[in-house]
Amino acid sequence: MPLIAQIKQGSSPELLASSLAWGGALALFPIMGTTTFLCALVGQIRKLNHVALQLMNYILFPLHLAVIVPFLKLGDWAFQVRPMGYSIAVMLREFENSPLGFGKHYGGSALRACVVWMLVMPLPALLFRVTILPWLRRLADKVKTFHEKRRPEHAN
Secondary structure (H helix, E strand, C coil): CHHHHHHHCCCCHHHHHHHHHHHHHHHCCCCCCCHHHHHHHHHHHHCCCHHHHHHHHHHCHHHHHHHHHHHHHHHHHHCCCCCCCCCHHHHHHHHHHCHHHHHHHHHHHHHHHHHHHHHHCHHHHHHHHHHHHHHHHHHHHHHHHHHHHHCCCCCC
16 A cells, blocks of 8 residues: 555656665665665665655565575675674674674674675666566556546536
8 A cells, every 4th residue: 555655646656666676675784773774865865765665674674684694694705704603693682782892793794794785686676676667557557547537527
């Protein structure tokens, strides 16, 4: 329903497809607690639809948690750094105990994960946009047709 509401309010299928693609990519940024801010920032800069951005961000939250550790490991592999043992539960506990110590311990890993994310995410985001755009165009046509049929004829 949120996408239909955005179409009714004038958002184009192209804008929604771009917004959903950006939202999906940003939702998988490998630093926990940053994705809502990133979506708002990128949405403002690129003039995207914030509802679509945040919708994807919230839908993909479980996947976000699942990809943090793989991005950390990919970063270690890509930069040929000795792999660390990563566990979301352990990292959360370490962060709660000492945010500064956590930053010192995992900062380099996080930076490498972000670099890998920047290299990896453009292709899935582009493929998602290209894939969803025809569906959004059909949805927009159906919404337009539905509202035209419901519009009462004006008597002259």
